[in-house]
Amino acid sequence: MAIAAGATVVVVQTVLxxxxxxxxxxxxxxxxxxxxxxxxxxxQEAKIKADADQVRTDRPVSDLPMVKQEARHAG
Known part of the structure; x- marks a missing residue:
């Protein structure tokens, strides 16, 4: 039951x-x-989240591809 609940090997070792x-x-x-x-x-979920966080924090909004594309269409 402990393993099914997500217990690690060390926790199971200690309990038993x-x-x-x-x-x-x-x-x-x-x-x-x-x-x-x-x-x-x-x-996989952590990588997707990390990639999304990096895009949000590493570049100014004007550097994002979709913003550049909208600026081209507007101009």
């Missing part, structure tokens, strides 16, 4: 009193199988 994370992984590694997909999804 295992001597090391290796013991926990040997016993319950099959329950962590979906973690790779979850991490990949979260990394």
């Amino acid at each position: 009193g295992h001597s090391s994370p290796v013991v926990t992984l040997r016993t319950y590694s099959h329950l962590f199988a979906d973690d790779l997909d979850t991490v990949a999804d979260r990394l």
Whole structure:
């Protein structure tokens, strides 16, 4: 239940009193199988957000492609 709730290997180790994370992984590694997909999804979301934040903060609005295009059409 702890793994399904998002607990890390170290948390599960501590809760169950295992001597090391290796013991926990040997016993319950099959329950962590979906973690790779979850991490990949979260990394993708973080990258999209970071890219959006960088665009908002690194350049003046007049440098954005859509603003330049609108200025050409207006002129």
